[in-house]
Amino acid sequence: MREVMIGNFAIARGLVEAGLELAAAYPGTPSSEILPGIIEFKNREKLAIHAEWSTNERCALEVAFGGALAGRKAACMMKQVGLNVAFPPLLHGYAQPLKGGLVIVSCDDPGPQSSQTEQDTRLLAAHFGIPVFDPASPGEAGDIAYYAMKYSCEHKVPVIVRSTHRVSHARESIELFVPGSRKVKLDEGLKLKGKGRIGIVTSGMTCSITMDILDELNLGDKIGLYKVSRVFPLGTEVIGFVNQQEKTLVLEETDVALEALLDHGFKVLGRRSGHVPSAGELTYDNVRDIICRFANDHGISVPEFNADTSIEDALKEIQIAPRPPKLCAGCSHRASFYAMKSAFPDAVFPGDIGCYTLGISMGAVDTCLDMGGGVTFASGFYDTFAQDGTLKPILASVGDSTFFHACLTPLYDSVLKKRRFVLVIMDNSTTAMTGLQPTPQSGITADGTSTYSIKIENIIKGFGIEFLRIVDPYDIPLLLRTIKEAYEYLETESAGPAVIIARRECLLFSKIREEDTRDMARLVAECTGCKICIKTFDCPGSYFDEEKKKICIDEGLCIRCGMCYYACPTSDEGKSLKELKKVRNEKKRREGREDSKK
Amino acid sequence: MGDNKGEVEGANNFYDIQHRKYDVRKGLFAMNLQIVCAGIGGRGVLLASTIIIETAIKAGLKAMASDEYGMSQRGGSVVSLVKVGNFASPLVGRESANILLSFEESEFYRNLPFLKTGGVTLVNTSRQLLSANIERLLKKRRVQYFLLDADAIAMQKGMIQSSNMAMLGFFSAFDITPFSCDNIKETIRQKVKARLVEKNLEVFQAGYESAQSFQLIADSKNQ
Numbered sequence: 001m002r003e004v005m006i007g008n009f010a011i012a013r014g015l016v017e018a019g020l021e022l023a024a025a026y027p028g029t030p031s032s033e034i035l036p037g038i039i040e041f042k043n044r045e046k047l048a049i050h051a052e053w054s055t056n057e058r059c060a061l062e063v064a065f066g067g068a069l070a071g072r073k074a075a076c077m078m079k080q081v082g083l084n085v086a087f088p089p090l091l092h093g094y095a096q097p098l099k100g101g102l103v104i105v106s107c108d109d110p111g112p113q114s115s116q117t118e119q120d121t122r123l124l125a126a127h128f129g130i131p132v133f134d135p136a137s138p139g140e141a142g143d144i145a146y147y148a149m150k151y152s153c154e155h156k157v158p159v160i161v162r163s164t165h166r167v168s169h170a171r172e173s174i175e176l177f178v179p180g181s182r183k184v185k186l187d188e189g190l191k192l193k194g195k196g197r198i199g200i201v202t203s204g205m206t207c208s209i210t211m212d213i214l215d216e217l218n219l220g221d222k223i224g225l226y227k228v229s230r231v232f233p234l235g236t237e238v239i240g241f242v243n244q245q246e247k248t249l250v251l252e253e254t255d256v257a258l259e260a261l262l263d264h265g266f267k268v269l270g271r272r273s274g275h276v277p278s279a280g281e282l283t284y285d286n287v288r289d290i291i292c293r294f295a296n297d298h299g300i301s302v303p304e305f306n307a308d309t310s311i312e313d314a315l316k317e318i319q320i321a322p323r324p325p326k327l328c329a330g331c332s333h334r335a336s337f338y339a340m341k342s343a344f345p346d347a348v349f350p351g352d353i354g355c356y357t358l359g360i361s362m363g364a365v366d367t368c369l370d371m372g373g374g375v376t377f378a379s380g381f382y383d384t385f386a387q388d389g390t391l392k393p394i395l396a397s398v399g400d401s402t403f404f405h406a407c408l409t410p411l412y413d414s415v416l417k418k419r420r421f422v423l424v425i426m427d428n429s430t431t432a433m434t435g436l437q438p439t440p441q442s443g444i445t446a447d448g449t450s451t452y453s454i455k456i457e458n459i460i461k462g463f464g465i466e467f468l469r470i471v472d473p474y475d476i477p478l479l480l481r482t483i484k485e486a487y488e489y490l491e492t493e494s495a496g497p498a499v500i501i502a503r504r505e506c507l508l509f510s511k512i513r514e515e516d517t518r519d520m521a522r523l524v525a526e527c528t529g530c531k532i533c534i535k536t537f538d539c540p541g542s543y544f545d546e547e548k549k550k551i552c553i554d555e556g557l558c559i560r561c562g563m564c565y566y567a568c569p570t571s572d573e574g575k576s577l578k579e580l581k582k583v584r585n586e587k588k589r590r591e592g593r594e595d596s597k598k
Numbered sequence: 599m600g601d602n603k604g605e606v607e608g609a610n611n612f613y614d615i616q617h618r619k620y621d622v623r624k625g626l627f628a629m630n631l632q633i634v635c636a637g638i639g640g641r642g643v644l645l646a647s648t649i650i651i652e653t654a655i656k657a658g659l660k661a662m663a664s665d666e667y668g669m670s671q672r673g674g675s676v677v678s679l680v681k682v683g684n685f686a687s688p689l690v691g692r693e694s695a696n697i698l699l700s701f702e703e704s705e706f707y708r709n710l711p712f713l714k715t716g717g718v719t720l721v722n723t724s725r726q727l728l729s730a731n732i733e734r735l736l737k738k739r740r741v742q743y744f745l746l747d748a749d750a751i752a753m754q755k756g757m758i759q760s761s762n763m764a765m766l767g768f769f770s771a772f773d774i775t776p777f778s779c780d781n782i783k784e785t786i787r788q789k790v791k792a793r794l795v796e797k798n799l800e801v802f803q804a805g806y807e808s809a810q811s812f813q814l815i816a817d818s819k820n821q
Binding site: 002004113136137138166169170171172173205207208209211212213283284285288305307308310311312313314315317318320321323325326556 | 638640648651652655660661662663664665666674675685686687688689690691692693694704707708710711715729731732734735738739758
């Protein structure tokens with residue numbers, strides 16, 4: 001039987017067919033669909049597989065590791081930067097002989113497209129001596145996942161399967177086997193013989209692209225091609241292949257794993273020799289240019305690809321609406337950020353990783369380092385300002401899933417050290433950015449069965465944090481007042497961090513309630529064309545019509561939450577918000593005068 | 599470069615701007631076809647590309663797709679690259695795509711560099727005409743283009759979200775084997791939620807029929 005599926009589902013299928021018994025993961029693009037795939041195939045095949053969303057990647061790896069030590073076939077899944085979080089067990093644990101099997105799937109993000117940094121899982125694996133496989137297509141990813149589990153059980157070591165977003169998110173027809181019956185032979189070796197003068201060594205999706213390009217350029221009989229699937233430990237045949245060539249070009253993503261492992265000095269060309277760009281995705285066009293140049297440099301004449309620039313010339317006159325990533329229309333995070341920014345426009349805004357990183361476009365996120373980094377950054381900023389004897393407003397933000405993932409330790413640290421900042425926990429009851437996975441607060445597990453719900457407010461109270469408020473972010477005036485109140489609290493002698501939970505469910509899984517919707521006609525009717533809401537609120541549900549010189553509602557996107565009324569300086573809501581902002585300022589001024597009298 | 603590849607077999611007329619007749623393409627076989635589906639989130643771009651690759655696979659061809667979408671958000675750019683035939687990767691290079699299906703107008707401009715000389719494009723837009731500059735460019739690059747108000751068709755049938763079906767209906771009128779009207783309809787029946795199938799097929803049919811009337815307009819213009 002065959003079925004069209006994405007690479008991540010193919011990996012899930014391969015693992016399930018290999019007899020997987022325990023799976024743990026933390027969601028992160030492009031790896032998030034593997035665990036749901038495992039649950040899907042587990043249900044279809046009626047197998048007893050324990051599958052869980054762990055609180056973070058370290059938990060996922062340790063759980064899977066424990067299972068493997070105790071004799072289970074276990075796997076854990078994460079994205080490349082997630083592997084960093086799982087470092088402690090990875091670095092120490094790789095030398096523990098396993099009773100069962102352990103496959104770690106880490107998905108790299110060349111570009112990067114949805115990460116803070118590019119990072120090459122293969123390089124880490126090679127560095128620490130962990131076998132690593134690099135599939136070139138969804139079909140091969142499924143085979144390799146199956147093979148890797150067998151390999152791990154046989155050699156009693158953890159094995160890494162490295163996918164990239166182009167493999168994980170590509171779709172093709174995959175053959176399904178009865179569990180245990182798949183026959184996999186590693187697809188590695190000489191693909192094109194060439195003439196022994198120049199050759200290419202490549203792996204992963206870059207290999208597939210290279211094959212298409214050699215075909216397109218009719219170079220198939222002139223350049224040798226060696227495909228690597230197991231990057232570490234590297235086979236000896238590939239070294240023989242490189243020895244036969246005068247020069248070898250290495251094409252790989254994301255860093256220099258093969259290039260470093262081949263180590264043939266000037267014979268091997270790649271990123272280090274400047275023949276391949278040192279960063280960024282190897283797109284089809286990039287690879288075509290690199291191969292053209294490589295061939296022409298070595299006496300094989302190929303017409304270089306010349307882009308028809310008249311396309312760009314003609315497009316110059318077209319105003320293509322830029323589509324930077326934006327929070328959805330009606331997203332409660334937008335309301336939270338608007339209140340934060342209105343309360344203290346000059347505050348420092350340490351941000352975190354999730355949809356809400358997009359608060360950057362509203363000027364309400366200044367930093368985005370790593371999971372949980374916002375709270376610790378706020379701490380560092382506070383300590384710095386405190387040394388200088390000033391109390392600057394610091395408004396940190398973090399989402400609910402990230403809070404559980406990485407914020408507990410930094411937060412109780414801040415309590416102990418009495419650090420004065422406001423933390424707004426944007427609780428939308430889900431892990432929205434990666435596809436609505438449950439959080440420890442959701443009260444459900446990965447496969448939908450119910451479990452305990454750990455409430456964020458109970459954790460905050462348990463830490464002994466005195467200032468805790470739970471606010472609906474759609475009530476912007478209340479949130480604004482609460483933030484001001486929190487800051488007043490921070491000015492008192494014994495203050496530690498102040499926490500505000502801005503709680504409203506994500507619109508992607510819960511539609512707006514009818515009683516929360518507003519009539520949007522007034523916004524358009526009373527619009528004076530000042531564009532302030534476009535600048536400060538940035539909602540995709542409305543746009544400025546240059547002909548009418550008025551704001552317009554995009555009926556397809558707007559959910560009528562009416563939050564934009566607060567961003568309109570001429571509306572009643574906007575005016576009331578302005579009054580709220582003033583109240584505090586006057587109080588401050590009065591106090592200032594009293595201080596000077598003293 | 600590579601102009602002899604990735605085209606529809608024996609279909610020289612297909613790429614001739616002067617012959618906007620679908621019948622020259624009837625019964626042709628899709629060999630090494632590269633299709634770019636471009637649109638915005640929530641418009642069914644991925645469903646459309648799924649239907650295309652499933653239809654090809656059912657006909658015994660190799661087909662792959664590579665999707666590019668941002669975070670879980672509505673209204674962002676979505677591009678799905680589809681390759682049918684003897685390819686190893688699903689990725690498409692600049693000026694390499696045979697067909698560009700634009701489910702939204704601004705995504706048509708953004709993805710135009712994908713389209714090869716002599717390619718075909720179908721654009722979902724309420725416009726009757728493209729700007730003079732763009733028209734000149736398309737003519738120079740021997741690109742056949744079709745403007746279709748798929749949103750209006752979908753709206754008319756009370757299915758605002760189904761403009762993708764109108765686009766597929768029009769695409770099926772090109773009748774590039776295996777992407778015939780009947781074959782695509784069959785895939786829609788399998789891939790669309792049961793309660794939406796009939797409505798979707800209605801929009802699909804309307805898209806297919808608007809291609810027929812388009813041909814008449816194009817013929818009278820060009821002959």
